[in-house]
Amino acid sequence: MKAVYLVVAILGLTCLVVSAYDPSPLQDFCVGAKESDGVFVNGKFCKDTKVVKAEDFFKHVEPAKTENPLGSQVTQVFVDQLPGLNTLGISLARIDFAPKGLNPPHTHPRGTEILIVVEGTLYVGFVTSNQDGNRLFTKVLNKGDVFVFPIGLIHFQLNVGYGNAVAIAGLSSQNPGTITIANALFKSDPPISPEVLTKAFQVDKSTIDYLQKQSWYDNN
Structure with missing residues (x-):
C-alpha cells in the first residue's frame, strides 16, 4: 500500500512540473481572440475556426529605432502580437542594437531563449542560480552564431561591433514574460x-x- 501511495505522490509531482510549462495543444490551432464567446484556453479565448484566416498566423516585423538610453530595442512577437501562437508554446523577438547598444540583464520566467545573430557582433552571457554558485557564461557571437539562455536565468546582450547589430530570439513559450x-x-x-x-x-x-x-x- 505504501508503494501505491509513493507512486501516486510521484505522479502528482510530475503533473505539477509538466503544468508549469505551456500545455501541448489538443487541436490544430487555437487562434487567440479578444471576444468572450469562445473557449478559454491558456489565457486566451479561441477564435471560431470557421473564421480563422492566414493573417491570424502572419506578422511583418520592421527594424526598430534604437535612439534611446540603452541603444537597443526589442520587438516582441508573442501571443499578444500574433494570435496564431496561442497554445503552440513558442514565440520570438527581434532585437536591434545601435553601436555599443545593450539589451540589459533580464530574465524570461516562462521560457528558454535561443538567439541567432543576423548582423554584427554581440557579447552575450547568462548567470547561473545561487545553487550553482552564480557562475557567468559568456561568448562573443558573430553573424550566424547561435547561443541559448536557460529558462529563468539572468542574461544580456551587448553590441561590441563597430556598426549596428540584429539578433532573432526564439522562446519556448507563447508568452515568456520579461523581467528587466x-x-x-x-x-x-x-x-x-x-x-x-x-x-x-x-x-x-x-x-x-x-x-x-x-x-x-x-x-x-
Whole structure:
C-alpha cells in the first residue's frame, strides 16, 4: 500500500512540473481572440475556426529605432502580437542594437531563449542560480552564431561591433514574460523600501535614492 501511495505522490509531482510549462495543444490551432464567446484556453479565448484566416498566423516585423538610453530595442512577437501562437508554446523577438547598444540583464520566467545573430557582433552571457554558485557564461557571437539562455536565468546582450547589430530570439513559450532586473528593483510601483535595498546591496540610502530617481528605460 505504501508503494501505491509513493507512486501516486510521484505522479502528482510530475503533473505539477509538466503544468508549469505551456500545455501541448489538443487541436490544430487555437487562434487567440479578444471576444468572450469562445473557449478559454491558456489565457486566451479561441477564435471560431470557421473564421480563422492566414493573417491570424502572419506578422511583418520592421527594424526598430534604437535612439534611446540603452541603444537597443526589442520587438516582441508573442501571443499578444500574433494570435496564431496561442497554445503552440513558442514565440520570438527581434532585437536591434545601435553601436555599443545593450539589451540589459533580464530574465524570461516562462521560457528558454535561443538567439541567432543576423548582423554584427554581440557579447552575450547568462548567470547561473545561487545553487550553482552564480557562475557567468559568456561568448562573443558573430553573424550566424547561435547561443541559448536557460529558462529563468539572468542574461544580456551587448553590441561590441563597430556598426549596428540584429539578433532573432526564439522562446519556448507563447508568452515568456520579461523581467528587466534594474527596472524591477528601482522602478517598481510602489517603490521597494530603501531599507530593503540598502541592506541587499550594502550601500547607503543616498545611493538607493539616486537609483530610484533614474528614468529606467524599458526597451521591450
